[in-house]
Each structure stands twice: as C-alpha cells, then as structure tokens.
Ligand code: SF4
C-alpha cells in the first residue's frame with residue numbers, strides 16, 4: 081500500500097486541496113476571433129442593444145444600456161454579426177451580441193465619455209461609473225429588471241476581498257500584490273464616496289505584512305486562514321461586519337458593501353479615464369495543472385478560445401468548470417462565453433468524475449455535519465430527489481451558502497448542492513420548473529464554423545440569408 | 548459488512564439453516580424491503596439476530612454451543628453467570644482474560660481487544676466519529692456504576708459490563724452504523740448514551756442475558772426523534788404576530 085493510499089484513508093473529511101505553487105505572471109491572451117456579450121443577466125440586468133447588425137463598432141464603444149443607464153461596451157473592435165441565444169457560465173440561456181473582431185483602433189475614452197454625457201444632463205460620479213460599465217456597489221438592481229436606485233441604509237462597512245474563497249483562483253491576491261498602488265488610490269476614492277464606512281481588506285496570510293505596509297493606513301487588514309470552510313464569503317462577510325445577514329437578504333440592506341481588489345482597480349481605471357470595464361481576469365487550474373495560471377481576457381471570450389490560446393487540449397478534460405472546484409459550475413460546452421462573474425476555470429479529468437451518478441444516500445451525515453449553514457442537507461436532498469420539493473421548505477434550503485462542501489465530502493458522490501439549489505429555487509421562485517435538458521452551444525458553433533471556413537463578408541452574407 | 552456482523556454474533560455451532568434464515572431475514576426483510584442501503588430503519592443484523600433469538604432460543608445459546616470444550620477459563624457466559632449468581636460471580640473471571648477475548652460468547656462478538664483495534668481503525672479513518680462509541684461506553688459505565696452502587700451484590704461493576712459480551716461490538720460497529728444512527732453531533736452522542744443505558748438495564752432486569760441485539764433495535768427507532776435536535780440555520784423568519 082503506498083503512502084498516498086494510507087494518507088487518503090486517514091485524511092480528515094472535507095479537506096479541500098490547496099495549491100502550493102502558482103504562476104505569478106498575468107498573461108494577456110491573444111485577441112479572440114469573436115466575442116459574445118450576454119445582454120441579459122436574469123433577475124439583474126437587461127441591456128437594450130444600441131448598435132445595428134452589420135455595424136462596425138470599436139473597442140470601448142457602448143453597445144447596450146439598461147433602463148437605468150448601466151452600459152455594456154464592446155471589448156474588441158469588430159462587426160456586429162448577430163444577436164443569438166447562448167448559455168452563460170451560470171447556466172442561463174440569454175441573448176448575446178456576437179461581434180466578429182477586426183483591427184479597428186479603440187474608441188478614444190473622451191469620445192466614450194461624451195456619448196455618456198450627451199444622454200444625461202451632467203456627468204456625476206455615479207453616472208460616469210454606470211456609463212463605464214461598472215455596476216456600483218451602492219446600488220443593486222431589482223428583480224425582473226424593474227431596476228431602481230432605491231433608498232438604502234447608509235454604508236457602514238465595506239469589505240474588499242483580497243483573496244478568493246476558491247483555493248484555485250488567485251486573481252485577487254495577484255492583483256493585490258502587483259497593483260497595490262492603484263488599489264490604495266481606489267480605496268481613498270471609496271472612502272470619499274462613503275466617508276463613514278469602515279473599510280476591511282481580506283488577504284491571504286502570506287500577504288498580510290505586505291498589505292499592512294502598503295495599504296494598512298487606510299483599511300484594517302484581515303488575514304484569512306487557508307481552510308476553505310473559513311473563507312466562504314457568506315460566512316466571512318457577516319463576521320467582519322459583525323451582523324447576522326441571512327442569505328435571502330442582500331448585504332446592501334444591512335449597510336454592507338462587498339467589493340474585490342479587481343473591482344477597485346476597475347473603479348480607478350474608470351474614474352481616471354483609462355478604460356471602461358471590458359477586461360476580466362481569471363485563473364485556470366485543475367488537478368493535472370501543477371501551476372495555475374492567471375490570464376486577462378476581453379469579456380465575452382469563449383472558453384474554447386482561452387484553452388486553445390494557452391495550449392490546453394479541451395478533449396482531454398471530461399468536465400470544465402467555470403469557477404473553482406467547490407462553487408464552480410460544469411459547462412455544457414466550451415462555446416460558453418465568459419463574463420464579469422467568471423473568476424476561474426477548473427479543468428477536471430476523467431479520473432475525478434464519480435463512476436456512477438446518483439448513488440443512494442447512506443445517511444452517514446457528513447454533509448450535514450460539514451454544512452456551513454447548519455442545514456439538514458441529507459434530508460433536503462432526499463426530498464428533492466424524490467420530487468417532494470414542497471416538503472423541503474421546513475428545512476430552510478434558502479439559507480444555503482452554496483459553498484459546495486456537502487457534495488465534496490459525500491462518500492456516495494451525490495449532487496447535493498444541486499439538490500439544495502433546486503429546493504432553494506422552488507422556495508423562492510414562484511414559477512420554478514426544474515430544468516431537465518438543454519441544447520448547449522449550437523448557435524455559436526454554427527457561427528464559428530462560418531468564421532473559419534469563409535471570409536468575414538461571406539459570413540455576413542450567410543447570416544443575412546438566414547434572416 | 549452486515550453478514551460479517553451477523554457471523555460474529557452467531558454461536559459457534561450454528562447449523563447451516565440458522566445462518567441461511569438469518570441472512571435471509573437480514574438482507575431481504577431487514578434491508579431490501581425497506582429500500583436498501585441508506586433507507587432501513589433498524590440495523591438489519593440486529594433485526595436478524597433478534598428474530599433468531601426469539602425463534603430458536605435454544606440454538607442461540609453461547610454456553611451450550613461450547614459445552615463440549617474445556618478451555619482454561621470459566622465455561623459459562625460471564626453475563627449469564629452474573630445474572631444468576633449476582634456480582635460475586637465476577638470473581639470467577641479475570642478482567643484481562645475477558646479483554647483478550649477469553650470468555651464464552653458467539654463466534655466473535657466478545658473478542659474485545661481485536662474489536663477495539665477495528666473500532667479505533669474506523670475512528671482513525673473517519674468512517675465513524677467518536678460521539679456514538681464514547682456516548683455508548685459512557686452510558687454503559689454510568690448506568691452500571693449507579694446500579695452497582697445501589698446494590699453491589701446484585702449488579703455487576705462497570706468494568707465487567709464494558710468487557711463482557713458484545714458491548715464493544717455494539718459501541719463501535721452496531722450502533723454507529725451510518726444508516727441507522729443520527730447525523731447531528733449531539734443526537735449522535737445522545738443515541739450512544741441511551742443505547743448504553745438500555746443495554747445495562749436489559750442485562751440487569753430482563754430475562755435475556757446479553758441485550759445488545761435488542762438495545763440496537765430500541766435505540767435505532769429513537770433516532771429520527773433524536774435527529775430533530777439540529778442546529779438552526781440562519782434565515783430571516785417573518786415575525787408572526789398574534790391577532
Ligand atoms: S447545503 Fe451544502 S452548499 Fe449549502 S451551505 Fe450547506 S454544505 Fe454548503
């Protein structure tokens with residue numbers, strides 16, 4: 081028996097693997113041939129397109145706005161080819177704008193600002209942030225797109241995440257290390273915006289000294305332990321803010337704003353007229369990738385393009401998760417475009433996939449004991465499994481943090497998080513119907529073939545023929 | 548796993564048909580009819596054992612099974628002797644002998660040392676958590692201490708109860724079975740504790756010698772109730788006001 085086998089027998093239940101090494105450099109990937117920008121974030125945002133099919137747009141140009149003036153921008157220069165349905169990384173089927181990239185220069189930021197300004201009377205700071213694609217943390221968007229800037233309690237705590245809860249995602253700490261100066265600037269902006277707020281920066285332990293030296297004068301630095309269970313955002317934030325915040329409520333209702341170092345950098349770039357929010361960072365990890373790599377890519381790039389440009393063979397991986405190993409979501413297809421909420425890619429090989437799906441529960445209770453929200457996970461999952469969703473209400477599935485630990489420790493490899501999520505959705509969405517099938521990616525696949533096999537003009541013509 | 552446990556419980560001279568019937572009851576009635584692994588309400592081994600004991604009590608007689616042998620320790624089940632003679636009978640056994648498994652019992656249910664090693668392995672491999680075994684042993688010890696203090700000549704001492712018969716088997720293998728034990732920490736400890744108490748009470752007051760099998764059945768049916776003692780999740784609840 082090898083040492084590894086012995087170790088795996090005696091290791092504590094629920095110990096999430098940790099990376100010892102990672103790539104410190106942030107790689108900028110080559111420009112993709114096309115991007116697909118989702119126009120809808122269900123329940124949050126709905127962008128109305130502001131450009132025409134076939135129109136040439138330039139990088140940074142506004143391509144859609146919401147009723148409240150939040151803007152989305154073209155992350156590459158190119159020609160608007162289509163508006164089509166795509167699956168987003170979060171599992172929604174939404175309209176997206178397809179832009180085939182070309183070499184036009186980016187729109188100068190002054191022109192962008194004037195286009196933001198012309199649509200309103202004067203350019204306030206909030207207005208400017210909205211116009212540059214930043215959903216300000218002081219507002220949250222309403223359900224079913226009835227957005228409104230409602231009156232919220234005054235901000236009393238700002239939590240800036242300098243460390244990602246997922247052990248495989250390093251963007252926040254890398255940015256903190258490499259762009260501490262910009263972050264310091266951004267934090268002083270934040271304290272102008274919310275003068276009474278207490279600002280807390282969470283960092284990984286090894287960065288505590290650095291963060292204290294560089295930014296410590298403005299914020300209280302809080303080092304988080306390495307254990308995943310102590311990093312889950314829904315647990316950390318209420319503790320830092322010293323309030324019990326149920327998961328059914330928004331942090332904002334309790335006067336708490338949660339940002340990340342990446343977001344602070346975006347704010348500084350927007351305020352200082354560098355660029356709108358069109359580029360995103362992301363870490364690629366996986367069990368057969370010894371050193372996770374962090375990249376910068378234009379929003380709307382597909383997983384496929386990223387894997388190809390970094391030299392990963394997508395066929396080698398049985399599952400590709402957007403996010404990390406714990407909270408990430410497996411994707412139906414590599415045609416999924418990555419958005420503002422994609423912080424990581426996690427590539428799983430065949431060996432990690434459980435051999436059989438849906439074993440029965442053996443009632444060992446590991447899920448329930450590990451649950452960070454004190455739920456009776458095994459019961460909720462059984463009710464959900466046997467289509468008795470109404471009965472799950474008595475166990476409060478809505479309190480789930482989505483931390484993923486229950487499914488991780490389950491010896492029967494049951495899809496517990498998914499069951500709990502079904503129960504949660506059943507309880508909170510009036511018209512919830514569990515989804516059983518999907519046809520992922522077909523729409524983008526068709527276009528990619530077109531782009532590869534013909535010159536751009538012909539592709540456009542083909543689209544015209546399709547009508 | 549279940550089969551091995553039943554094997555440990557059976558007397559050494561069990562005829563083939565007893566084993567067959569036992570296994571049938573265990574797997575078909577105890578396990579599959581209730582929905583298989585994860586769904587049975589009581590431990591199938593305990594169920595099968597109980598059926599066999601009440602159906603063929605004479606066949607389930609550990610002492611009679613070994614009547615033809617003459618080993619170098621007292622040839623009668625410890626618990627049985629104590630039951631008939633009172634705690635003075637304890638003197639005929641050495642605790643060390645009992646610890647090493649030198650006592651009359653079923654095929655393997657009283658191999659205290661080896662069962663303990665197995666149980667500690669389960670703990671180390673985190674297949675079971677310490678709450679149930681510790682609770683169970685504490686329950687046995689406390690109850691027998693109390694009874695012994697109340698009437699030293701009638702009731703056996705705690706160390707005797709811990710080592711005699713199938714106490715260790717129950718503490719590490721029968722009661723902590725995943726399917727039939729609670730999942731929350733406090734209920735797990737409680738179920739162990741209750742089990743230990745029931746065991747000593749059965750040994751002291753009923754006409755069965757070793758009550759382990761019935762103990763397991765009884766504590767298993769308490770579990771759904773015990774599991775209602777669960778920690779509260781954080782949710783915002785509407786304040787309901789009386790009209
Ligand atoms: S139910 Fe699962 S995912 Fe939800 S909080 Fe509990 S352990 Fe985490």
Ligand code: SF4
Nearest residue numbers: 441442444445447490
């Ligand atoms: S769902 Fe999995 S972890 Fe939870 S009790 Fe059942 S087998 Fe154990």
